Amino acid sequence: MFSRRKFLTQSALGSISLSLGTSCAAKDNESTSDAPIKFTPKVIATWNPNITATKVAWEIIEAGGRALDAVEQGVMVPEENPEDQSVGYGGRPDREGNVTLDACIMDENGNAGSVCFLQNIKHPIAVARKVMEETPHVILAGEGALNFALSKGFKKENLLTDKSKKEWGKWLEEKKYKPIINVENHDTIGMLALDKNGDMCGACTTSGLAFKMQGRVGDSPIIGAGLFVDNEIGGATATGMGEAVLKTLGSFLVVELMRQGRTPQEACEEAVMRIVKKQKYKDFQIGYLAMNKKGEVGSYCIHAGFDYAEHKGKEGEIFKSDSYLKE
Numbered sequence: 001m002f003s004r005r006k007f008l009t010q011s012a013l014g015s016i017s018l019s020l021g022t023s024c025a026a027k028d029n030e031s032t033s034d035a036p037i038k039f040t041p042k043v044i045a046t047w048n049p050n051i052t053a054t055k056v057a058w059e060i061i062e063a064g065g066r067a068l069d070a071v072e073q074g075v076m077v078p079e080e081n082p083e084d085q086s087v088g089y090g091g092r093p094d095r096e097g098n099v100t101l102d103a104c105i106m107d108e109n110g111n112a113g114s115v116c117f118l119q120n121i122k123h124p125i126a127v128a129r130k131v132m133e134e135t136p137h138v139i140l141a142g143e144g145a146l147n148f149a150l151s152k153g154f155k156k157e158n159l160l161t162d163k164s165k166k167e168w169g170k171w172l173e174e175k176k177y178k179p180i181i182n183v184e185n186h187d188t189i190g191m192l193a194l195d196k197n198g199d200m201c202g203a204c205t206t207s208g209l210a211f212k213m214q215g216r217v218g219d220s221p222i223i224g225a226g227l228f229v230d231n232e233i234g235g236a237t238a239t240g241m242g243e244a245v246l247k248t249l250g251s252f253l254v255v256e257l258m259r260q261g262r263t264p265q266e267a268c269e270e271a272v273m274r275i276v277k278k279q280k281y282k283d284f285q286i287g288y289l290a291m292n293k294k295g296e297v298g299s300y301c302i303h304a305g306f307d308y309a310e311h312k313g314k315e316g317e318i319f320k321s322d323s324y325l326k327e
């Protein structure tokens with residue numbers, strides 16, 4: 001099976017040791033010794049165009065910043081990019097022509113915030129963070145999420161660009177709903193960051209499947225589906241056809257498998273196989289991306305074509321994910 005050289009050879013260069021006393025980082029990975037755990041601060045994100053997002057996040061980590069700020073600022077890059085038609089401003093609309101956004105965020109203490117079916121706000125991830133930090137709740141949806149955002153000073157904006165409006169117009173001619181693997185929906189961003197304190201946080205944001213039914217919410221804002229982080233173990237995020245991820249609570253599954261001792265790679269493969277066993281997997285794409293507390297990364301997808309970006313130094317790198325189907 002797929003193995004990345006770097007999984008095993010944790011390079012001394014760029015690694016940091018963290019003693020057991022100062023963090024829970026080592027608890028499950030090195031439970032038999034008091035030796036400090038070596039980890040590599042790192043940022044990873046789904047899909048190669050998001051390398052610009054990992055760079056922004058990495059600069060925060062490199063400066064000694066908190067992983068939470070890194071993931072929030074990082075995913076804001078595609079959120080405000082009109083060329084990215086799967087996230088935020090410029091996202092493809094639902095069948096009624098509404099751009100509706102889903103996003104969630106998790107911090108190193110197990111706190112979570114999420115918005116779904118949010119319209120007219122460019123940075124849903126920032127609203128999700130405010131839900132986490134400034135309300136007693138985890139998820140706000142639709143009008144309630146919008147009113148909350150407005151009360152916090154977010155501006156109401158039109159997010160439907162001419163380009164996405166045109167594509168929607170074209171779609172209306174046939175009204176055929178079929179996600180196109182790796183093309184139509186390929187830039188949803190799920191990001192995980194491990195900071196210099198050894199703390200991990202994650203964020204996920206999307207405009208969801210193009211031309212979805214009005215009111216449809218995918219996996220991306222659902223804690224445990226599109227994203228899950230447990231700072232004792234690691235984190236995982238998902239991309240692709242959200243319905244398949246929701247039915248298997250995929251990101252939670254990946255983290256739980258890592259807790260049981262699987263590598264991030266093994267955990268991602270197992271989570272994909274759960275979908276392959278029960279669902280019509282040939283018709284859609286799913287990609288998982290995971291990182292454990294050492295900074296070891298794994299990824300796996302159904303169809304070839306899923307990739308991810310990684311920053312742990314000045315230059316970012318793109319890695320191709322191995323896939324269940326090899327075409």
Ligand code: SD4
Nearest residue numbers: 185188208218239240242
């Ligand atoms: C969704 N999982 O709304 C998202 C779409 C996605 O890459 O990830 N696209 O189902």
